[in-house]
Structure formats: structure tokens, C-alpha cells
Amino acid sequence: DGGITQSPKYLFRKEGQNVTLSCEQNLNHDAMYWYRQDPGQGLRLIYYSQIVNDFQKGDIAEGYSVSREKKESFPLTVTSAQKNPTAFYLCASKVQRGGQNTGELFFGEGSRLTVL
């Protein structure tokens, strides 16, 4: 079945350590996204990528970095510069039909990062 796989599902790290969250999709979608979810704040866009080797900052990119070396993969690194990294992180891709982008996002199941 096609889908988005995020790993790990749960991650604990000490303050000051960089962590990388994995996002892999086998949907053949071009555009991929990273969102951060905090209670009562909805989903906020961190980074997005429309195509391989290209990515753009979202609203809260500070303290995060991404890469898009392959169409299937869009890993997110939470760096020590991120002041409040504890959150639920969601990866998504934009659904395509007939080779055209729709407005629909397909989400993975998320990664919960806790910084101790």
C-alpha cells in the first residue's frame, strides 16, 4: 500500500543534541512538507519541498534543516538552535491526480519528540 512512513514514532533526546526525523513516501508525489503541531496551535509549516534538490522555508524554519536528495525522502533535522523542540512533527505530501497537484495533503502518522 502507498503511504508515508515517519520514524521514529517516539524520540527522546537531551537538550543541545541534534536529531533527525525520517519521512519516506512511496506515493510518487513531488511536493513534501513538514509541520509542527503543538496543543491549541494547529499545524505550523516548517519547510516544504516542491521537487528534488529544492526546498523552501515555512513560517517557523528557524532551528530546523531539511534535505531532498531523493523524491521519496524528506528528512528533518531539529538542531540545538531550536529553542523549544518538544512537539509532534508531521510529514505530508501533496496528492496528485492525473499528474496534477490537488490541494489535498496526505499525512504520515507523526513523530513525537521530547527533549529532556
Next chain:
Amino acid sequence: QQQVKQSPQSLIVQKGGIPIINCAYENTAFDYFPWYQQFPGKGPALLIAIRPDVSEKKEGRFTISFNKSAKQFSLHIMDSQPGDSATYFCAASKGNDMRFGAGTRLTVKP
């Protein structure tokens, strides 16, 4: 600034009731208005979506009402069931710019 405002923050209804969740947006360029449903520990999943050229869309028990002039849209859930208990997010988008509301936690009591 919050471009999509969603209310209420939480909602409790009895089984069979009709919960209504409201959203308002700022940017008139938005041209796609989806609603997502999220269960605890899972990613959001698309529930229903509307384009601004129609005022209402129904899919099963879920209906979106859209008021372009007021820049508002709402989700109605007919004959709500305990299995509908989840967090619901509205969103508004144009191209790669998708803005989400803060979410509504819905509880449907048996």
C-alpha cells in the same frame, strides 16, 4: 498573525447531535478549503473540502457551508456518533500556502 481562526476550541455533544465548527479566513486569494480529522497519536486525514465557487458540499454525514463574502466556512456533522470523537482542523490554501486553524476537539457522548 493567525490567518485562519477556528472556533470553538472544544465541543461536547450527545450522540445524534449536530456539532458545528466554524472557521474564518483573511486572505481572499485562498481557493481551497479542506477539513481534516485527526485521532490521537495519528496524522490528520482529509475529511471533506470545498472550492469557493460553491456554497455547500455534502459527503455522507459531513457538510461544508461556505460564505465567500463573509470569508467564513463551517463543518456540520449530522447524526454524530461516538466514533466521530476526534480533533478537527479547518484549513485554507492557495498553491503551496496552506494555513490551518487551531483545531476543535470534538467529543460525542453515547
